[in-house]
Amino acid sequence: MLDLTYQPPKPKVIAGAKYDWELVIGMEVHAQVSSEAKLFSGASTKFGAEPNSNVSFVDAAMPGMLPVINEFCVEQAVRTGLGLKAQINLKSAFDRKNYFYPDLPQGYQISQLYEPIVGEGEVLVDMEPGIARLVRIERIHMEQDAGKSIHDMDPHMSFVDLNRTGVALMEIVSRPDIRGPEEAAAYVTKLRQILRYLGTCDGNMQNGNLRADVNVSVCRPGQYEKYQETQDFSHLGTRCEIKNMNSMRFIQAAIEYEARRQIAIVEAGGTVDQETRLYDPDKNETRSMRSKEEAHDYRYFPDPDLLPLEIEQAWVDDIAASLPELPDEKKARFMGDFGLSEYDANVLTAETDSAAYFEAAAQGRDGKTVANWVINELFGRLNRDDTAITDSPMSPAQLGGVVDLVASDTINGKMAKDLFEIVYTEGGDPAQVAEAKGMKQVTDTGAIEAAVDEVIAANPAQVEKARENPKLAGWFVGQVMKATGGKANPKVVNQLIAQKLKD
Structure with missing residues (x-):
């Protein structure tokens, strides 16, 4: 069972200012719905297509064209809400x-x-082992994306690509419950993980499929607690919105800069303007984009071309019944079924593909041992090769085969790493490869004892030192392993050396 202690948001206190200040952050995360068609048209949502090639008459706002709701997009929004x-x-x-x-x-x-x-x-956000923060979601609404303005093709002209126009977005709006840059990044990371588990958004931030608008304000200690009591936002200070953040690192850097900018203004006797700002990662600064609009500035009114959307509870229940096992549930199960630490369970459940690989490899085996091999050996090798786990040249069965050979004392730990490298690069059944390469460790006690006796006889001075300082016995283990080509069973070697040094 996952044993998490919920702690209320912990404020980030900005140091180096005249007074103590605390950060208050709310986020609006725009998640592109995983759908092959747009929200109100049948045009493709495929990324990377030729400019203006995925545009229907509805997307281009041709006269007389009426929007028609995409039921699958609605289902994806409901699925996200349930998750x-x-x-x-x-x-x-x-x-x-x-x-x-x-x-x-x-x-x-x-x-x-x-x-x-x-x-x-x-959203329950993991901050450190055993500690989680709860970020409240205010709402999720559906909306259509805008197109893209391109300014770098001609110094005298701008171009417009309408491929994204009409793509379905889910805007996930949080309460101002986030209290620091690290919590903000952790929140987006957890939200992205849940969306990917649900299959409702691929979370590809590089392509703009997941991006965040970050609302930042600063207040004096105690003001946030007053807001909690009264729900009066005036206690939180004037907020500025940083638009279209698509990197966890940039989110943290932008918040840090914006907080210090606002503090400097207030401490100098000025007033923070409510505005929308952009973050420049090259200069590590935010800059003004436009004054922050309120809802009335957009003249909202009900869309006359679309009837109210009514759905049945039975349909919602069917979607709920089809939800996959979500990250927190899977992590708890991995800790309970396989005896994993919270850290290892977090690493393995970070992505659905990693969790599936581990679970397939761990069936019928010691979960902790398999987790160590997956996290330390496999992930390390895949990272060096810049390869996704779905493209791993080593299957779960092959990795499990290496673990089995170690568990049965057929090979030792050093041999196992060599075998892992061979199977990873060349393929094959681990047991057959170990047999063909002569990698099986020597378990014949008589043969090992003969090697031990030979090393001890050849090094009488070292024997005397080891008898005075038992820690030096490791030197003999290394010599025996060297003499046997690394094939001797280390456990047997250690036992024999310890016994003979006492004699």
């Missing part, structure tokens, strides 16, 4: 968010302001 232990709203509605931008051909974005499809939920 985050959130309330599913059986009735929701779409609204028009009006603003002008070159890559928004309609002149508005179809979103959900007043009646989102998913209500309040939660």
